[in-house]
Amino acid sequence: EPALIFDLGGKFDKSFNEAAFNGAKRWADETGGSFREIELQSEAQREQALRRFAEAGANPVITVGFAMADPLSTVAPDYPDTKFVAIDVNWLDVPNIRQVSFAEHEGSYLVGMMAAMASESDTIGFIGGMDVPLIRHFGCGYAQGAKAVNPDVQIIANMTGTTPAAWNDPVKGSELTKAQISQGADVIYAAAGGTGVGVLQTAADEGILSIGVDSNQNHLHPGKVLTSMLKRVDVAVYEAMEAGTDMETGVFTLGLAEEGVGYALDENNAELVSDEMKSAVDQARQDIIDGKISVVSYYENDSCPALNF
Amino acid sequence: MDFLTIIQVLDSTIRLSTPLLLACLAGLFSERSGVFDIGLEGKMLIAAFFSAAIAAVTGSVWLGLLAGIASSMVLAGLHGLASITFRGNQLISGVAINFLAAGMTVLIAQDWFQQGGRTPSLIGGGRFTPIELPFASALEEVPILGPIYSELLSGHSILVYFAFAAVPATWWILFRTRFGLRLRAVGENPAAVDTAGVSVVGLRYAAVAIAGVLCGIAGAYLATALQAGFVKDMTAGRGFIALAALIFAKWRPWHAMGACLLFGFLQAIALRFQNIDLGGVVIPVQAMDALPYVLTVVILAGFVGKAIPPRAGGEPYVKER
Amino acid sequence: MDRMPKWADVVLIPLFSLILAAALSALVILAIGEDPVAAVKLMVQGALGSTYGWGYTLYYATNFMFTGLAVAVAFHARLFNIGGEGQAMLGGLGVALVCLYIPWPHWTLALIGACTGAMLFGAAWAAIPAYLQAKRGSHIVITTIMFNFIAAAVLNYMLVNVMRPQGSMDPASARFPEAVHLPTLHELLLPLGINFSKAAPANVSLILAVIACVVVWALIWRTRLGYEIRAYGHSETGALYAGISPVRITMVAMLISGALAGLMATNNVMGEAERLVLNSTEGAGFIGIAVALMGRSHPFGVFLAAILFGFLYQGGAELALWTTIPRELIVVIQALVILFTGALDNMVRIPLERIFMSISNRRRNRGEPAPLPERKPTQPSE
Amino acid sequence: MTIPAIELKGISKSFGPVQANKDISIRVAPGTIHGIIGENGAGKSTLMSILYGFYKADSGEIWINGKKTEIPDSQAAIAAGIGMVFQHFKLVQNFTVLENIILGAEDGGLLNPSLAKARGALKDLADEYELNVDPDARIDAIGVGMQQRVEILKALYRQADILILDEPTGVLTPAEADQLFRILHRLKDEGKTIVLITHKLREVMEATDTVSVMRRGQMTATVKTSETSPEQLAELMVGRKVLLRVDKVPAQPGKPILEIENLRVTDNKGVERVKGIDLTVRAGEILGIAGVAGNGQSELLEVLGGMREGMGTVRVNGAPLELSGKGADGQARRARHIAHVPEDRQREGLIMDFHAWENVAFGYHRDPAYRSGIFMNNAALRADTERKIEKFDVRPADGWLAAKNFSGGNQQKIVVAREIERNPDLLLVGQPTRGVDIGAIEFIHKQIVALRDEGKAVLLVSVELEEIFGLADRIAVMFDGRIMGERLPDQTNEKELGLMMAGIAGEAA
Numbered sequence A: 001e002p003a004l005i006f007d008l009g010g011k012f013d014k015s016f017n018e019a020a021f022n023g024a025k026r027w028a029d030e031t032g033g034s035f036r037e038i039e040l041q042s043e044a045q046r047e048q049a050l051r052r053f054a055e056a057g058a059n060p061v062i063t064v065g066f067a068m069a070d071p072l073s074t075v076a077p078d079y080p081d082t083k084f085v086a087i088d089v090n091w092l093d094v095p096n097i098r099q100v101s102f103a104e105h106e107g108s109y110l111v112g113m114m115a116a117m118a119s120e121s122d123t124i125g126f127i128g129g130m131d132v133p134l135i136r137h138f139g140c141g142y143a144q145g146a147k148a149v150n151p152d153v154q155i156i157a158n159m160t161g162t163t164p165a166a167w168n169d170p171v172k173g174s175e176l177t178k179a180q181i182s183q184g185a186d187v188i189y190a191a192a193g194g195t196g197v198g199v200l201q202t203a204a205d206e207g208i209l210s211i212g213v214d215s216n217q218n219h220l221h222p223g224k225v226l227t228s229m230l231k232r233v234d235v236a237v238y239e240a241m242e243a244g245t246d247m248e249t250g251v252f253t254l255g256l257a258e259e260g261v262g263y264a265l266d267e268n269n270a271e272l273v274s275d276e277m278k279s280a281v282d283q284a285r286q287d288i289i290d291g292k293i294s295v296v297s298y299y300e301n302d303s304c305p306a307l308n309f
Numbered sequence B: 001m002d003f004l005t006i007i008q009v010l011d012s013t014i015r016l017s018t019p020l021l022l023a024c025l026a027g028l029f030s031e032r033s034g035v036f037d038i039g040l041e042g043k044m045l046i047a048a049f050f051s052a053a054i055a056a057v058t059g060s061v062w063l064g065l066l067a068g069i070a071s072s073m074v075l076a077g078l079h080g081l082a083s084i085t086f087r088g089n090q091l092i093s094g095v096a097i098n099f100l101a102a103g104m105t106v107l108i109a110q111d112w113f114q115q116g117g118r119t120p121s122l123i124g125g126g127r128f129t130p131i132e133l134p135f136a137s138a139l140e141e142v143p144i145l146g147p148i149y150s151e152l153l154s155g156h157s158i159l160v161y162f163a164f165a166a167v168p169a170t171w172w173i174l175f176r177t178r179f180g181l182r183l184r185a186v187g188e189n190p191a192a193v194d195t196a197g198v199s200v201v202g203l204r205y206a207a208v209a210i211a212g213v214l215c216g217i218a219g220a221y222l223a224t225a226l227q228a229g230f231v232k233d234m235t236a237g238r239g240f241i242a243l244a245a246l247i248f249a250k251w252r253p254w255h256a257m258g259a260c261l262l263f264g265f266l267q268a269i270a271l272r273f274q275n276i277d278l279g280g281v282v283i284p285v286q287a288m289d290a291l292p293y294v295l296t297v298v299i300l301a302g303f304v305g306k307a308i309p310p311r312a313g314g315e316p317y318v319k320e321r
Numbered sequence C: 001m002d003r004m005p006k007w008a009d010v011v012l013i014p015l016f017s018l019i020l021a022a023a024l025s026a027l028v029i030l031a032i033g034e035d036p037v038a039a040v041k042l043m044v045q046g047a048l049g050s051t052y053g054w055g056y057t058l059y060y061a062t063n064f065m066f067t068g069l070a071v072a073v074a075f076h077a078r079l080f081n082i083g084g085e086g087q088a089m090l091g092g093l094g095v096a097l098v099c100l101y102i103p104w105p106h107w108t109l110a111l112i113g114a115c116t117g118a119m120l121f122g123a124a125w126a127a128i129p130a131y132l133q134a135k136r137g138s139h140i141v142i143t144t145i146m147f148n149f150i151a152a153a154v155l156n157y158m159l160v161n162v163m164r165p166q167g168s169m170d171p172a173s174a175r176f177p178e179a180v181h182l183p184t185l186h187e188l189l190l191p192l193g194i195n196f197s198k199a200a201p202a203n204v205s206l207i208l209a210v211i212a213c214v215v216v217w218a219l220i221w222r223t224r225l226g227y228e229i230r231a232y233g234h235s236e237t238g239a240l241y242a243g244i245s246p247v248r249i250t251m252v253a254m255l256i257s258g259a260l261a262g263l264m265a266t267n268n269v270m271g272e273a274e275r276l277v278l279n280s281t282e283g284a285g286f287i288g289i290a291v292a293l294m295g296r297s298h299p300f301g302v303f304l305a306a307i308l309f310g311f312l313y314q315g316g317a318e319l320a321l322w323t324t325i326p327r328e329l330i331v332v333i334q335a336l337v338i339l340f341t342g343a344l345d346n347m348v349r350i351p352l353e354r355i356f357m358s359i360s361n362r363r364r365n366r367g368e369p370a371p372l373p374e375r376k377p378t379q380p381s382e
Numbered sequence D: 001m002t003i004p005a006i007e008l009k010g011i012s013k014s015f016g017p018v019q020a021n022k023d024i025s026i027r028v029a030p031g032t033i034h035g036i037i038g039e040n041g042a043g044k045s046t047l048m049s050i051l052y053g054f055y056k057a058d059s060g061e062i063w064i065n066g067k068k069t070e071i072p073d074s075q076a077a078i079a080a081g082i083g084m085v086f087q088h089f090k091l092v093q094n095f096t097v098l099e100n101i102i103l104g105a106e107d108g109g110l111l112n113p114s115l116a117k118a119r120g121a122l123k124d125l126a127d128e129y130e131l132n133v134d135p136d137a138r139i140d141a142i143g144v145g146m147q148q149r150v151e152i153l154k155a156l157y158r159q160a161d162i163l164i165l166d167e168p169t170g171v172l173t174p175a176e177a178d179q180l181f182r183i184l185h186r187l188k189d190e191g192k193t194i195v196l197i198t199h200k201l202r203e204v205m206e207a208t209d210t211v212s213v214m215r216r217g218q219m220t221a222t223v224k225t226s227e228t229s230p231e232q233l234a235e236l237m238v239g240r241k242v243l244l245r246v247d248k249v250p251a252q253p254g255k256p257i258l259e260i261e262n263l264r265v266t267d268n269k270g271v272e273r274v275k276g277i278d279l280t281v282r283a284g285e286i287l288g289i290a291g292v293a294g295n296g297q298s299e300l301l302e303v304l305g306g307m308r309e310g311m312g313t314v315r316v317n318g319a320p321l322e323l324s325g326k327g328a329d330g331q332a333r334r335a336r337h338i339a340h341v342p343e344d345r346q347r348e349g350l351i352m353d354f355h356a357w358e359n360v361a362f363g364y365h366r367d368p369a370y371r372s373g374i375f376m377n378n379a380a381l382r383a384d385t386e387r388k389i390e391k392f393d394v395r396p397a398d399g400w401l402a403a404k405n406f407s408g409g410n411q412q413k414i415v416v417a418r419e420i421e422r423n424p425d426l427l428l429v430g431q432p433t434r435g436v437d438i439g440a441i442e443f444i445h446k447q448i449v450a451l452r453d454e455g456k457a458v459l460l461v462s463v464e465l466e467e468i469f470g471l472a473d474r475i476a477v478m479f480d481g482r483i484m485g486e487r488l489p490d491q492t493n494e495k496e497l498g499l500m501m502a503g504i505a506g507e508a509a
């Protein structure tokens, strides 16, 4: 029986935890299997949940979020017969962990391009949640994509705050959106968890475009959300559960090529995405896969060539 | 900073101040009657949830508002029960109410809507819409005053106007009516009220109930006017900021408005200006994030003297000679 | 002149209050369609049924003891320190700096160094609000709330921009070196022949917390400084008469309070995570307020209340592990416990007093001597 | 006999195990002043609080003007025409006089009409009874005498026919007290009934028509005032003979202990309260400072006690005293062998929530005698407390009781015991017997005189002229921050001092 450990944001964060949950649910629905799950409440529970599930015979034990890397590195060696999955992690050196990380900057690059193309004011916005490197990583890819389309594009980037409350403050998200709109932004990319709900809402209210993140959020405001940067945590979880105990371990980076990241196109935003936009983005996607375009990761030297944080 | 930016920052100030102001006035009524209330946060939160939930289910924002007020009043009643009837510790009761609201909202939301502690998004009549003041669009072109009127003053939801109207109303009630006189007296010296033949318990319950109503409106404003639904913990500490504003204002209505506007303004500034580049030295975003709090401390230390709370505040009333 | 024997006040009232809170919690569990009996079993079994459960319960309790004591000490001087959260965060920073940048030969020395760092940083974070209160009359409740927010920003800046290892995604410091790892209860108890669970994070900081309880008790009720703190807390004019300086007491009490809150970092940062993470305090500073209030600001009460909250945390984790009950249920249960034991205790006390009154009246009417009034060796304030 | 204005039948009331009133019956004739006396804790206040609906009796009946009346709350008492002036005034400090008067007796939902009406009524009352107050003054800005007038006006404004006063003169100056009694007589002449609780037998003799004596919760006697004597009343109250005069031998003044030159004190609001005074107190004498409250005596004591900063020169035993800065606090004063019985025992002299034994160290808690290593030596402290409790006859003799659970007199004994037993060179005493029953007064006075006889200097501040005359070897009168003059007690009289206290006669000493 597999087990799934959500990060502190909780499984319904409308973001990557929720994506993980969706993947697991799909697996359960399709196979009729069942899985254990826990929403962490405190830092100390990370190790606890890992051990408890491992001892209870859960296999594989799937974890979501980079914060699980550290506890995994101490717990996993104690349970060599159990396989672990670490999503958003790629730097551990433990044999029984499958490390899955996503090239969020590549996906963000694509939506950045779309933002720049859709913008009429040549000003686009980015709203992050808590100011952590991962979110800068998103913003950095986004800015590079936008600049690639239009070197003169203005990118306004804001973070919601410095405490975990920044993930759940839609009111602040709204105000940031309004502030960015007043500075001229007409497309705004939200990578801010629950705060993003406020961003998308206000963007829709004010008649500008927004870009969702992680899951497909196009349906939240049909015709108002330009696209969503997809991060297929659900696929990663689904595949891990599907593989079960036979799962391969090692480091897997899911980028555009692996369809681990991408942008969402469905009936809700079909009218917003012009053919020209679509072809440019698809071209860039291919170029990134082929190595013709290289998107710089924020992690490479903790700074971004296209944006200052 | 150009004129329009100023207008926009001030516009944002008004929106951000409104929930603070409502909660602050709620605290003012309660604390003026001698019942300390650190449960503003919890009452706002539960009201935010129930207003959004009922508005989502019925499609009527007004029913939502009523539900929000009712739920906030239930918690206010609990606070009254603990701190007035059973003469318990008012601080503990407030802490408990905050926890209770944080837990119950998500628990109920999950049980009810299965959307991970959220309500469905509100559409149409489920939200408070902005009100255009008369001639707002006509006057837009008038220099200076036009934008002030049509951008800054016009276009808020009715609850914003209510909140600001509540300030003079609160002042009037407190200082110009019999009820206000008694309310202030009971917060200063309940024995004086008691020996004057007026019920201390009744007055305090009334004050706590008013606080419940105002917190209810504040919560409804967050969920149904500023936002289109409830998200867990969406009050994000605003109850505590309102409490700070209340102390800052030394428990006076007009000052409360000033304090809330100031806090709102500081937040608006911090949201608007991040990563300020001062000739090569980039102020980190964290510094801007902390700015409202730092400035609050500076202002407190520099300009505001000692804040003396209502004399009987925090103490349950026990008869003695 | 007690109306009720002391033991009833100390034992029966909290007990009945807890039963009431539990009963209501059970109703909540029923309402969301789960089995309360099974849930309670799971919680008790998970939190107290094994050394493993105890290890977690005590780990959380250690955090709450420190923050609870911090709030309690300030309370005795009638100062409401809401800033335990921020002070504990800064304490964590102190511990991290001490552990990372000083090469310690052995954990005992490192612990002494870490304690110093934690107390210094925690106290420093309390010092400014204390000074403003003492000298400028700025309300300490507001300033400490503000300093919590500022602490979060400082910590965020330090972790994201300064202390994070190059290229790491995690906004956290590097891991502390092996030499500063604190022994867990497993390692401490093994020589005594007790096989305590290896996995649980409870560590030597627990002993530190217990020592802190004793020290705070001695400080408050046995030293002159404690006497002055309590006197000032009860009456400012009285303090003036007795030559007790309000400025000094305000500063000293808040510095001690901040240092205690900071000390929490030895447990969660040094003992458990062994690195500094962003959200390391997780609201323990706020739980400390509830713990101090429930413990009536008495170190022993704080000790018990901390264990109760530790139990709720760990029991709640077990509940979350093995059932689909949302974790918010635990928050609700905590709220009910705080409400009934802390704020609604008179709801139990008043009827109980009546019962005791009628018993003693009956005894008096039968001509038996009423029991002598109990003597109270120490009487916690509040 | 006429129908009594008040008749209480078999009133009993207990607080937990304490039976405050046991089966009390009493009749008060209309149009009379009825005194109630009794030791601290005898149950006087409780009985009156029951009559006023503040407490509810466990059993018994209340009859007003011949009608059985239920008084479940103060509202009912007011409706029955009863008004009460509590010992501790029930006024809202930051309200104006007018606001306090209308509180609970407003005429409608809006304030302004009520205020206007009360303003008019107040003027009429003021004219009628000489009860002048400034209707717009804030309570915290007016003196206690004035506050008491407000309380009386409150009752009259509510058209009370029965007025209860609980220890009304405890905080008044003689002049204020005289005026109060004039007002009471006028009210009586109007047909109103007055119940007066007091510890002062002189007042009972002068003002009342009938007097009831309470002891340990019971009514022990009710007598016509004209048919009794202070000595008899004292004996009825305390259960033994009481010495009503202070018994002392003439003073033997020695070298100067306290020398004050040109002392000036400014209060927190920046008002100069002590305007340059010179005083000397010698070993073996009691210098009494008489004066109406609020003329700088309190500030004088506070500066000497280290509670407040001042300017000028003060020497104790020839060495100068720091008047500001670090060396000017209470600890430094105690180190100079200055002991201080403060004016307000509850706010200053004691920590009400501390045990008696903890209070015995209050101010001296850093004394090496109470120390063992880094800790306080609580065992020594408790032993010391037992000794003091026994020597000063503190009742109940329980060192574990919180200070707040002692009566006023016994609280004061704890403070006096603590300060006198330090064997100080200089004792500062403020209002030592305020609100204390005569048994305790006798005792406290004896202790102060005994200290003097050991050759110590005593500076006594009191608004009770009787007390000043009884204790002081030399009297200085203070008015408006200055010394109006010094007199010897046997060469002056109350009248002369009264005039000096009003700033009218006397020359600078």
Ligand SMILES: Nc1ncnc2c1ncn2[C@@H]1O[C@H](COP(=O)(O)OP(=O)(O)OP(=O)(O)O)[C@@H](O)[C@H]1O
Binding pocket: B319, B320, B321, D015, D018, D019, D020, D038, D039, D040, D041, D042, D043, D044, D045, D046, D047, D407, D408, D437
């Ligand atoms: N609120 C109370 N709670 C408990 N006991 C009380 C309370 N009030 C009065 N008592 C008890 O009732 C008794 C009578 O008190 P009361 O205040 O009536 O005395 P008193 O005669 O007015 O004394 P004093 O002269 O000091 O004013 C006291 O001994 C006390 O034990």
Ligand SMILES: Nc1ncnc2c1ncn2[C@@H]1O[C@H](COP(=O)(O)OP(=O)(O)OP(=O)(O)O)[C@@H](O)[C@H]1O
Binding pocket: B321, C001, D018, D040, D041, D045, D087, D404, D405, D406, D407, D408, D409, D434, D435, D436
């Ligand atoms: N809370 C209480 N519980 C029990 N007994 C009390 C309490 N408060 C006071 N007492 C008792 O009440 C009695 C009278 O106390 P009280 O407070 O009336 O003193 P007091 O003489 O009125 O002082 P003062 O006249 O200076 O105000 C004392 O015997 C004391 O033991």
Ligand SMILES: [Mg+2]
Binding pocket: D045, D087, D408
């Ligand atoms: Mg009394």
Ligand SMILES: [Mg+2]
Binding pocket: B321, D044, D045, D046, D087, D166
């Ligand atoms: Mg009395």
